[in-house]
């Protein structure tokens with residue numbers, strides 16, 4: 340594994356400011372049936388890993404709370420929130436071919452959004468250096484008035500709007516490295532030039548959105564950056580794409596906060612995906628984003644869990660991400676980017692440039 344010397348500190352923060360995690364057994368009460376890949380065990384293996392000798396005591400638990408209805412309303416329609424609330428206590432409700440609720444799902448979903456908002460608040464105020472919300476259900480497929488793709492409320496979208504409305508954050512960058520395109524997140528901010536949505540995703544694939552030509556609408560044109568990929572992209576290619584597309588755009592945008600839709604379904608062994616990212620690759624992607632944040636926004640990065648269906652691959656990858664966030668590791672992203680398959684990266688960069696060259700002079 341490529342390592343760099345320690346020491347690049349996050350400006351303005353006291354040495355020893357902790358990395359936060361959001362963790363609660365109630366996130367495991369949402370259950371969509373024994374054969375559903377988005378299962379409670381996804382968090383069980385992560386929460387157990389946090390008790391390993393080299394992990395225990397290294398992170399500060401950020402308090403959980405239910406999101407307020409007015410926070411959910413920043414992204415979702417009132418009638419949709421009411422429909423989901425009505426599933427509470429009911430054994431089974433069908434929402435989408437891939438998405439259903441049990442009696443405890445609504446509470447878990449509102450707690451996921453609220454837990455992420457609290458973590459964002461603590462990173463924004465400097466009480467935490469950065470944070471990772473280890474929550475479920477995931478969020479990035481959830482639309483304003485529709486559950487979709489294992490998602491009920493769009494956690495990252497709610498978190499971004501909460502940061503703007505309550506914390507008075509301005510420009511926010513959302514990086515979505517989940518295997519799937521975050522249709523709900525894109526649609527939430529499509530017309531908004533203050534929230535830049537950057538997504539790498541397998542394409543064409545579920546949910547079907549995320550072509551490179553989808554660049555945003557109206558005043559938001561240029562502030563949606565889609566990087567669609569065929570199967571087979573691994574650590575080096577992801578890092579190279581971050582270096583050549585995400586980095587210049589992010590430095591030009593100058594976010595005041597970075598949120599990450601962290602999906603682990605790009606893991607090499609994931610049953611739903613065709614990508615080849617290893618735990619080292621996830622560490623390097625995390626470090627690349629931390630480096631951008633150090634340059635733009637005093638290191639303020641908050642990740643939230645999206646997909647990831649190989650239980651042990653997800654666990655091992657989350658472990659490496661957390662070690663990076665806490666400064667226990669310092670993986671060099673540029674060293675990894677150097678060994679990328681150039682043709683795989685060049686073709687994608689060229690395609691993105693045909694549309695985004697007009698919006699970003701650094702591209």
Ligand code: Q9C
Pocket residue numbers: 436437477478479480488489490517519545602604645646647
């Ligand atoms: N109905 C996340 O990773 N698969 N969601 C659809 C055809 C849905 C993935 C297959 C995959 C959703 C958060």
Ligand code: ZN
Pocket residue numbers: 517518519602604645646647
């Ligand atoms: Zn996914």
